[in-house]
Amino acid sequence: MKTFVKDIMVTEFDTIRSDETVxxxxxxxxxxxxxxxxxxxxSLMVLDKVMMFVGIITMADILYHLRPAFLNYGISGEHVSWDEQFDIAMKNLKEKEVRQLMSINIVGASVDEHLMVILDRMVKNKYHRLPVLKGGRPIGIVYLSDIYFHFFS
Incomplete structure (x- = not known):
């Protein structure tokens, strides 16, 4: 049985620069x-100008920032014109840079870590993915769903 990160990591992954638009x-x-x-x-791995890993932007990050800011203050929004608010929020969202929405301080993995160690880290911290890094650059990614697939298929 393959038991290390290098054995199941995905090596074809999408990246985006931090200064690109959302x-x-x-x-x-x-x-x-x-x-x-x-x-x-x-999700996309986010790189800086010299191709170093700086974060991840996910579908959830984007959807979170699509919501109008007033919802962050506990306002219900029951009496709001949602069509108008949606158009404004979408326009504002698309103009932002990836660096403004991405998750930072991401915990990574190394190719030689045992899969059970990674599984433990991911489950305890509710991570859905871990970038595999070498010298600060992404070389792969491990998804929780891939670990599940590997163990049970």
Whole structure:
């Protein structure tokens, strides 16, 4: 049985620069690859100008920032014109840069870590994916769904 990160990590993954627009990230996720497990990629690894890993932007990050800011203050929004608010929120979202929405301080994995160690880290912290890094650059990614597929298929 394959038991190390290097044995199951996905080496073909999408990246985006931190200074790209969120609109580009939206399109890349919409057209994401379907992996062997049948799962579709819903995240992009974010790189800086010298191709170093700086974060991840996910479908959830984008959807979170699509919501109008007033919802962050506990206002119900029951008496709001949602069509108008949606158009404004969408326009504002698409104009932002990836760096403004991406998740940072991401915990990575190394190729020689045992899969059970990675599984433990992911489950305890509710991570859905871990970038595999070497010298600060992404060389792969491990998805929780791929670990599940590997163990049970």
């Amino acid at each position: 609109e580009k990230a939206i399109q890349m996720i919409l057209n994401g690859k379907i992996r062997e497990t049948g799962d579709k990629t819903i």
